[in-house]
Amino acid sequence: MNEKIIVDVSHVDKYYGDNHVVSDMNLKVREGEFLTLLGSSGCGKTTTLRMIAGFEDPTSGEICIEGNPVAGKAPFERNVNTVFQSYALFPHMTIFDNVAYGLRIAKVPKADIATRVSDILELVQLEGFERRYPAQLSGGQKQRVAIARALVMHPTVLLLDEPLGALDLKLRKQMQLELKRLQRKLGITFVYVTHDQEEAMTMSDRIAVMHDGVLDQLGTPEEIYERPQTKFVATFIGETNIFEGCVNEVDTTKRISVGLENGNVTVAPQEGFRFGEFVTISVRPEKLRVSLEPREGFSLYGVVRDYIYVGSVIKCNVVLPNSNEVRFERLAGDELPKPGEVVFPYWEPDDCVLIHNRDNELYTALESIRLV
Amino acid sequence: MGKRLRGETLAAFTMVAPAALWLFVFVAVPLIYVLGLSFCGQDEFGNAVFEFTTKNYANLLNADYLQIYLRSVLIAGATTALCVAVGYPFAYIIARTSSRHKSVFYMLVIIPFWTNSLVRVYGWKTFFSGTGWLSSVLMGLGLIDAPIDLLYTTPMTVFGMVYCLFPYMVLPLYSAIEKLDGSLIEASADLGARRSETFLRVILPLTSSGIFSGSIMVFIPCLGYFFVSDILGGGNADMIGNLIERQFQSANNWPLGAALSIMLILITIVLVRAYQRMGGDMDALGV
Numbered sequence A: 001m002n003e004k005i006i007v008d009v010s011h012v013d014k015y016y017g018d019n020h021v022v023s024d025m026n027l028k029v030r031e032g033e034f035l036t037l038l039g040s041s042g043c044g045k046t047t048t049l050r051m052i053a054g055f056e057d058p059t060s061g062e063i064c065i066e067g068n069p070v071a072g073k074a075p076f077e078r079n080v081n082t083v084f085q086s087y088a089l090f091p092h093m094t095i096f097d098n099v100a101y102g103l104r105i106a107k108v109p110k111a112d113i114a115t116r117v118s119d120i121l122e123l124v125q126l127e128g129f130e131r132r133y134p135a136q137l138s139g140g141q142k143q144r145v146a147i148a149r150a151l152v153m154h155p156t157v158l159l160l161d162e163p164l165g166a167l168d169l170k171l172r173k174q175m176q177l178e179l180k181r182l183q184r185k186l187g188i189t190f191v192y193v194t195h196d197q198e199e200a201m202t203m204s205d206r207i208a209v210m211h212d213g214v215l216d217q218l219g220t221p222e223e224i225y226e227r228p229q230t231k232f233v234a235t236f237i238g239e240t241n242i243f244e245g246c247v248n249e250v251d252t253t254k255r256i257s258v259g260l261e262n263g264n265v266t267v268a269p270q271e272g273f274r275f276g277e278f279v280t281i282s283v284r285p286e287k288l289r290v291s292l293e294p295r296e297g298f299s300l301y302g303v304v305r306d307y308i309y310v311g312s313v314i315k316c317n318v319v320l321p322n323s324n325e326v327r328f329e330r331l332a333g334d335e336l337p338k339p340g341e342v343v344f345p346y347w348e349p350d351d352c353v354l355i356h357n358r359d360n361e362l363y364t365a366l367e368s369i370r371l372v
Numbered sequence B: 001m002g003k004r005l006r007g008e009t010l011a012a013f014t015m016v017a018p019a020a021l022w023l024f025v026f027v028a029v030p031l032i033y034v035l036g037l038s039f040c041g042q043d044e045f046g047n048a049v050f051e052f053t054t055k056n057y058a059n060l061l062n063a064d065y066l067q068i069y070l071r072s073v074l075i076a077g078a079t080t081a082l083c084v085a086v087g088y089p090f091a092y093i094i095a096r097t098s099s100r101h102k103s104v105f106y107m108l109v110i111i112p113f114w115t116n117s118l119v120r121v122y123g124w125k126t127f128f129s130g131t132g133w134l135s136s137v138l139m140g141l142g143l144i145d146a147p148i149d150l151l152y153t154t155p156m157t158v159f160g161m162v163y164c165l166f167p168y169m170v171l172p173l174y175s176a177i178e179k180l181d182g183s184l185i186e187a188s189a190d191l192g193a194r195r196s197e198t199f200l201r202v203i204l205p206l207t208s209s210g211i212f213s214g215s216i217m218v219f220i221p222c223l224g225y226f227f228v229s230d231i232l233g234g235g236n237a238d239m240i241g242n243l244i245e246r247q248f249q250s251a252n253n254w255p256l257g258a259a260l261s262i263m264l265i266l267i268t269i270v271l272v273r274a275y276q277r278m279g280g281d282m283d284a285l286g287v
């Protein structure tokens, strides 16, 4: 993997009035990668993208593109281009004129414009649409024009703000693959915004998960899924079971034991967790097991409530004594406990993720009086 | 099927009938009356008498009148141009500002709309006359020695027209500019355009409909706003409107006045047709 940093966002904060929209954002985008900003609505993804594009200024902090600070540079002075969520095609211009717009502004010779526009339209499979107007295109076609219009400028970075948001599911899946193919082929760095975790998982080289203006975790899709570092990341990406509790035994060579409201559980030993600390445990449904006998190191129990058949997978809900539910998955055909039966949930100590629970209210209260 | 159709026709008829009746009584009848009047002659007292004649129309082409038509078109043209020049930036700012005061600006344009323009034009007369405020203040400041009287000139008439018709320009401009999607402006900047290039290539073409409708809404009434050229132009800047008014009020030549009115109506129809041909939106004219 090429390690050259092409966009460097460092210690960037953004306020709208009193509204702290982005806080202390640090993000290094590598050359040629497909990086996705993922997060729920209103978490500051668009704002981050707009600061890179030059439509908003950071309240503090610095953004460098290709090693040069871009503070005070207008969008047209930055070698980045944006694909807008609303496409923002010029309605009074033909597709050709839309795509040629930036080249004409840059005073590229006429003959070059013609070849570059037709090459890029071929790339996005829109040959023959040159004379049409945007109103005469479907959503997916408009989307391609918007991408072509940005790509024809040969940007070093292409910024895309939920470009597939307005398309129906099937077309979106198809365009995801197409976009990924384009990005591979051209080797252009993509910074892509979405709130759809599945989309992020399929397309990205790396994902930056944002939550309330904070960058929670940056990593490959696998890292994000397998080793979430915050409770938000664990719950936002895929389905998971969350347990909150307190470390009640640390044996760094063998195991860490955690006390939950419904009993004790065991996780694999790891550095950085202290006795008495509040923690969150995330266990994916496919990793959660149940047994008819109590297992060593686990004292959870519950009652099987029901099964849901989803294709070849069976999802099973188990109700714990405090009426919380946990869910596990099995393949169809596996032997299963019956509804109403008492089971003992457990997992292999390596199959769960242990997360510091810093936003636990009790922890914060204790911390404020310096007890931890 | 035939029965149903008749039922529908009847329903449609009962819905349209009151409006049609209203239009007939208040629009068609007066128009037909004016049209008929324009082909009448006069008795020795000046009263209109019916005797089919086209002499009123022939009289429209007299040299003095031609000069007045020309002046009317020039004044209306100048008024329209000034309204665009001042109104466009004005409408742009109020349409695109994110300020909380947006509605205040908007109201500043609308409120004069609701008050009688005759009263307001008289206000300007006292402001600009030789013994008026402007003159007194300038003299008080020692900037001029003798009173200046700006009244009764063509520029003064244009000023009054711009003042009266400005809202008719700003409102269509405002709605055209407000409809403009801000992301288009950003997309243009993103593709390398400077503000001036964005204005010429994106903003102006996409708001030209507002300029069109605004111009129609200013140019046409301007030809007929006789009281403005009367009060501020004082007979030195007569326009078609004054000519018509005079036939009815002082010259007592109603048939000629009617012929002039018909001509003005025809000009209006031609202009509106041209506007429609160029793809103008009739709703934007509020007609």
Ligand SMILES: Nc1ncnc2c1ncn2[C@@H]1O[C@H](COP(=O)(O)OP(=O)(O)OP(=O)(O)O)[C@@H](O)[C@H]1O
Pocket: A016, A019, A021, A039, A040, A041, A042, A043, A044, A045, A046, A047, A048, A195
């Ligand atoms: N121009 C603005 N003025 C004031 N507040 C704004 C402005 N733009 C965005 N915000 C606020 O900043 C926060 C983050 O907005 P942003 O558009 O970055 O969210 P997002 O992550 O892109 O969300 P979505 O997925 O819904 O597009 C929101 O609370 C929003 O209300």
Ligand SMILES: [Mg+2]
Pocket: A045, A046, A047, A161
């Ligand atoms: Mg957004």
